[in-house]
Amino acid sequence: MDKLIITAAITGAETTKEMNPALPVTAEEQARDAKACIEAGAAIIHLHVRGADAKPTQNMGDFRAAIEAIRAACTLTPIIQLSTGGAVGEAMDKRIAPVVALKPEMASLNVGSLSFGDDVFINHPLDVEKLAKNFLDLKVVPEVEVYEPGHIDITKRLLKKGLLRHPVHYQFVLGVPGGMNGEAKSLVFMRESIDPQDGWGVAGIGRYELSCATHAILMGGHVRVGLEDNVYYRKGELATSNAQLVARVVRLAKELGREVATPAEAREMLGIN
Ligand code: KMH
Numbered sequence: 001m002d003k004l005i006i007t008a009a010i011t012g013a014e015t016t017k018e019m020n021p022a023l024p025v026t027a028e029e030q031a032r033d034a035k036a037c038i039e040a041g042a043a044i045i046h047l048h049v050r051g052a053d054a055k056p057t058q059n060m061g062d063f064r065a066a067i068e069a070i071r072a073a074c075t076l077t078p079i080i081q082l083s084t085g086g087a088v089g090e091a092m093d094k095r096i097a098p099v100v101a102l103k104p105e106m107a108s109l110n111v112g113s114l115s116f117g118d119d120v121f122i123n124h125p126l127d128v129e130k131l132a133k134n135f136l137d138l139k140v141v142p143e144v145e146v147y148e149p150g151h152i153d154i155t156k157r158l159l160k161k162g163l164l165r166h167p168v169h170y171q172f173v174l175g176v177p178g179g180m181n182g183e184a185k186s187l188v189f190m191r192e193s194i195d196p197q198d199g200w201g202v203a204g205i206g207r208y209e210l211s212c213a214t215h216a217i218l219m220g221g222h223v224r225v226g227l228e229d230n231v232y233y234r235k236g237e238l239a240t241s242n243a244q245l246v247a248r249v250v251r252l253a254k255e256l257g258r259e260v261a262t263p264a265e266a267r268e269m270l271g272i273n
């Protein structure tokens with residue numbers, strides 16, 4: 001099996017400090033958490049940023065500050081994967097702007113719409129095509145975020161149109177209320193629905209985080225954990241940090257005989273050069 005790539009989704013757009021006081025929201029807090037996650041074994045930092053009011057923003061200055069702080073703090077330079085998902089309701093031009101301006105190694109690409117808790121996360125097909133074209137033109141490696149099986153079909157249409165290229169790196173985001181649940185049979189169905197030359201990881205939301213991670217380690221996929229997706233360490237007990245969640249995945253991987261990829265190894269595996 002390939003080495004395991006661990007992504008730390010350290011902040012997100014929906015989690016608040018009220019939900020878990022350990023959530024990093026300033027550039028300094030994000031740099032501290034990113035450093036601890038990379039030292040624990042993560043290779044990718046999935047990055048959303050917050051403004052001075054701790055609310056989600058796609059502001060360029062805030063992205064720049066976070067990226068600089070993270071790079072300065074980490075000895076092994078992580079892959080910083082910018083979010084183009086942003087917060088529910090964010091305008092598409094704002095979602096793509098940091099990618100165009102900062103040309104990161106990698107960014108998320110959401111290909112389909114879905115109900116998202118009490119909201120609707122809209123990814124209009126024409127916007128998605130524009131977004132995908134930007135990734136190609138800027139040579140930014142996309143991580144394709146899929147929340148239900150129909151999103152895999154959308155991805156295959158984008159491949160046919162030449163707006164994506166194999167190997168696609170999918171992130172199965174399972175357990176969003178409104179998307180597919182994170183049960184083992186869902187993960188197996190998603191894995192069996194993608195083309196064999198493509199790769200995948202899973203982000204189990206909430207109570208699905210640990211089980212999805214464990215299944216993925218055994219099935220040869222990659223894993224995303226972090227306070228964006230889940231604020232608990234176990235039922236009724238808040239996680240103390242993002243790194244605590246990463247460290248548990250590393251321990252599981254070791255027990256289950258799966259080696260963990262460094263950022264440099266992950267770059268090679270994902271075709272980032
Ligand atoms: N905040 C969610 C609505 C991404 O980063 O690409 C979308 C999201 C996906 O977090």
Ligand code: ZN
Pocket residue numbers: 009012013046048083085086228
């Ligand atoms: Zn995100």
